[in-house]
Amino acid sequence: MKHKRKLLYVLFSLLIIMTAVILTGQFDDFDLDNRQTTDISFTADGNKLSGTLVLPSSEQPSAIAIFIHGDGPQDRFSNSGYLPLINTLVDNGIAVFSWDKAGIGNSQGNWLNQTMAGRADEAKTALALLREKYPSPSVSIGYFGFSQAGWVIPIAASQSSPDFSVIVGGAINWRDQGAFYHRIRLTQENIEKSQIDQQVAEQLQSYDAIFGINGSHDPASTPELSLDRFNFVDRNFLNDASQDIPTMRRRVLAIWGEDDLNVDAQTDACRYKKLLENNPNSTVVLVKNSTHGLLNASLFNYQLDSQWPWWKKAYFLYLGREGYTPHTLPLVIDWLKQQPIAIPKDWQPACSQ
Known part of the structure; x- marks a missing residue:
């Protein structure tokens, strides 16, 4: 009898813990079921590329971020890794358009056959398509890319006129x-x-x-x-982006995590500051305690996704957007919405003259 009571106590405790996890976890951050989405395809370099536009509930976004992938065979939502960021942007009235890389998901072609200039052509085509769909000047449309996009966006933003460009963890050379x-x-x-x-x-x-x-x-x-x-x-x-960075048009936000294990964040942030010195609408940020993808470095700092232990993946699933370094996403959102931002002093790269 005592044994049964002990077992019931353990089961009851586990039930309480599981209930607490379900109630406090940010699991909705990995779900788009309640979002308004539109599938959009376009053609670039002879390949039909398939993507999704995720819209805020108002349907008329204040901005549209065109996601530009980093390296690897990534689908439109980067194996769900983008979803906490997408949901955060959409909650703040910012739509997101992202597509499967060439040869991935429902897109034709082979991403390994691409050059960075070819990927920039894709981005420019997507920009033109969305400008046609949302011609109102009240909807700003621009590029928002990660890692390898640091070679793609400077080309695209020099050869087209996005309203903004955001580069996260981009290298130069x-x-x-x-x-x-x-x-x-x-x-x-x-x-x-x-x-x-x-x-x-x-x-x-x-x-x-x-x-x-x-x-x-x-x-x-x-x-x-x-x-x-x-x-x-x-x-x-x-590839070296230093020739294209100074000629990027309109607003530019270049942002790194200081603890980046993939890119020399301090060096490249200072190079960006120098290369963008004649662009008064440029902002360079080096986030403390932050990773290559702007996640909390105390929890999630790895070079490759494959290096994450299962329990870290489960913890990120639990945290959702809370897995990002605190105050980082609000800063990016305010910048996208052209609201005043205050960059902490220790988030400003210390560069020698």
Whole structure:
């Protein structure tokens, strides 16, 4: 009898805990069932691309953010990873348009066949399409991209006229970003600094000999890469956004997490400040305790999604938008809505003259 009472007590306690989790978790942040959505397709580089426009309940948004993906085979909602951000934007009257990358989901083509200029053409086509659908000047339409979008958006925003551009965790030089990423990975493996310096230098020398201007461009030299991935790197290895950043039109927000493990956030933030010094409508932010994707670095700082343990994924599912570094999303939303923003002093990159 005592055993049964103990078991009932444990089961009752578990029920209370599960109820508390369900009631306090932000699970709706990963759900679009109650949102107004419109499927939109368009053609770029001969490929039909399929996407979704998520609208606020008012139907007439104050702004539309055109999402530009980072690296990898991403569908329109980045395997649901975008949904807390999308729901937060939509709750604040900002619509989001995002599409499956070429060859992913319902889109035709192969994203590994693309260049950054080709991806910029996609973004420009999406901008023109939405401008036709929402011609009112009261609806601002622009680009909102992540990571690899740091090479896409500067091209698109220099060759078109978005009302705004937001770049989250963008790098400037492809070669430098690869070296930084490799250095961080080796550091996390607790390799001695002298060996890290040597290995990073050796990899750069090897990649320059393969992918550089006078490189061999021989897929056999990197058997660890698939042929498609090799060709993708070969097409894009020499990308450098520094020529396009100064000519970006209209408003620009460039924002990084200070604890970014993928991009040299401090260095690139200072380079952006210099490159945008003649754009009075530009804002550069370096968020404390924040990751490559602006999540709370104390909880979610990894180079790859595949590195997340299952319980961290479950915790992010529980937190939803609360998983972002505090005050970051409100700052981005106020900036998008052209409201005054106050950037904390320690979120302003300290750059040498």
